[in-house]
Amino acid sequence: MNQPPFQRFLDTHREDVWRFLIASVGRDAADDCFQETFIAAMRAYPTTRIDNPRAWVLTIAHRKALDHHRARARRPVPVGAVPDVPAPDAPAPSGLGDGVWERVGDLPPKQRAALLLRFAGDLSHREVAAAMGTSEEAARRSAHEGLKRLREELAT
């Protein structure tokens, strides 16, 4: 397959994967998902034809993030684990800034995935569609609906 050495692949894509994961699972869980993403990538690396390495590794990260959300849904966090520190009053996201990614996490799954892959992963709609296993049109629509819903929520 003539892939470049995995170290170079890791160095090239680590920031893209990290940025995608802190948006999709949060900083605390990002490291676990990051490790699982590159373990899976290295396992498949020698035998996979990889035309678009960035989209390929972000697709793996997307699946690891889904696994993380599923596992968390099965294991609700006990109330005792919630920190006593009060949440800061009104994070007041001016425009669609950084705090908005937590709200993205509450969107319906397809909208959430489309926005994460498109804007945290910086993939094209076509690449987003491939990562989600859907049509480009559907990926575009999910991203559009997600953005619309976010704007509505932020306006209230």
Add this chain to the structure above:
Amino acid sequence: MNDELAPPTFDPADAAAAAARFTATAEPDVSYALIESPVGTLVAARTEVGLACLSYSDHAGGVDAVLDAISTRISPRVLEKPARLDDVRRELDEYFEHRRTAFDLDIDWALTSPFAEKVLRATTAIPFGEISTYAQVAAQAGNAKASRAAGNALSANPVPIVVPCHRVLHTGGKGIGNYTGGVHRKEALLRLEGVLLG
């Protein structure tokens, strides 16, 4: 990037740290490290079998080209794991500090053809401080007439210093012969071993 939804901000150092944690625990097929030595920086790479490559970083196209060749010819699962090369680094240090005259490292001959492997194994038997000729190692490799092929095998030695191709010279005082890292390095190694004076 785009103005519809800004990507999350992050500290690149966090991504670098996560990648470092990955390389620290991952099990690649090939681990490599850059090793400093008195004859320059070396790219050392090892597999489960043993040391597969010890390349002068300013030869053979540089570090990236060496890693590309390893990726293509051994496995692309290549990670920089200096701890895996600790024994190589230690033995080289001892050699350059005159505390070691033979290496106890297993060799992976994956980057070598069968004939070249025979030549290089014969070369390994030349003791510290002694020299041989291309014709002699060709004979020891089973083909006394193949001194030119032996020369080629030696110049393509993937593990110089450890396999002491610097101890092989031309027959009959026709000069020192070529060397994979440049003749000045061959001279430096032969001086270290007391074969050349000055």
